[in-house]
Amino acid sequence: MMKMSQPFHLVTLSPWPIISSINVMNMFISILNWFNKNGYEFMLFNLLSLSLSVMLWWRDVIREGTYQGFxxxxxxxxxxxxxxxxxxxxxxxxxxxxxxxxxxxxxxxxxxxxxxxxxxxxxxxxxxxxxxxxxxxxxxxxxxxxxxxxxxxxxxxxxxxxxxxxxxxxxxxxxxxxxxxxxxxxxxxxxxxxxxxxxxxxxxxxxxxxxxxxxxxxxxxxxxxxxxxxxxxxxxxxxxxxxxxxxxxxxxxxxxxxxxxx
CATH class of the missing domain: 1.20.120.80 (Cytochrome c oxidase, subunit III, four-helix bundle)
Structure with a gap:
């Protein structure tokens, strides 16, 4: 009997959710430090890190939907x-x-x-x-x-x-x-x-x-x-x-x- 393929997409293991979560936490901590006049360099670093992790996460989702047909x-x-x-x-x-x-x-x-x-x-x-x-x-x-x-x-x-x-x-x-x-x-x-x-x-x-x-x-x-x-x-x-x-x-x-x- 032929096995029917299920219509759902079971995503592969991805590091981006946990990395993005840590970056968001660090981002808000650095914003609070900036508000207390402790410099904004740490905030800019976390903004760059968060942007990169989100871009890579989006890249994977776009690839799954557009090129892999999931x-x-x-x-x-x-x-x-x-x-x-x-x-x-x-x-x-x-x-x-x-x-x-x-x-x-x-x-x-x-x-x-x-x-x-x-x-x-x-x-x-x-x-x-x-x-x-x-x-x-x-x-x-x-x-x-x-x-x-x-x-x-x-x-x-x-x-x-x-x-x-x-x-x-x-x-x-x-x-x-x-x-x-x-x-x-x-x-x-x-x-x-x-x-x-x-x-x-x-x-x-x-x-x-x-x-x-x-x-x-x-x-x-x-x-x-x-x-x-x-x-x-x-x-x-x-x-x-x-x-x-x-x-x-x-x-x-x-x-x-x-x-x-x-």
Missing amino acids: HTKKVYNGLKMGMILFIISEVFFFLSIFWCYFHMMLSPSIELGMLWPPKNIELFNPYSIPLLNTLILLSSGVTVTYTHYLIINKFNKKSFFYLFITVILGLIFSGFQLYEYYWAPFSMSDSVFGSIFFMSTGFHGLHVLIGDLFLMINLIRIFNNNFSSTHHFGFEAAAWYWHFVDIVWLFLYFFVYYWIFI
Whole structure:
């Protein structure tokens, strides 16, 4: 009787999960040291080490799915579920930040003068850079969606062009946010408002950079013709993540910039 092959992919032993975990731990320890003014050299070293381990891990996954054919429909569905669960975990991460923000905003304590924002906090004008960044990020959501449409319809050259525009828009967003931070009229130590503002927008900015890196990898893969019209989950995962980043920014813009300004 012929033995039926099972549709799942049993991954081979890989050193990258444990190495990446150690690098992430060292990365956060070095960031804490940097915050305490003990130098940033160790942080840069760990950033390089983490980047290399992640790149090699991604290389192995791309090789398994693209060249070795291990990503069957069962594996494909498992990857989709894994990405969905990851995004749900990110939703709860930002939910905790918004919970803190609404707790302080809706019932400011006596230490804050029962005011929100606290006295002497000069707010950003929501109709200047924040609004511009909103338009930039929403535009990038349109271009990444159109890129998906082009991949499905096998327009590889056009899909490369529109994904390149998405990456550039993400970098422009990060540049404007850095400019906003540089000229901010308050700092992270200016009451709980400053702490929540820089933590919420800062973590969102970090997610924008991670999403941009995700899209850059897919840009290289489109250039190398790794995707077909039916097998392009690497791009789909990046697009889902990018749309999540867009939605979080809309909440940040409305509640952190616009609502308290009007």
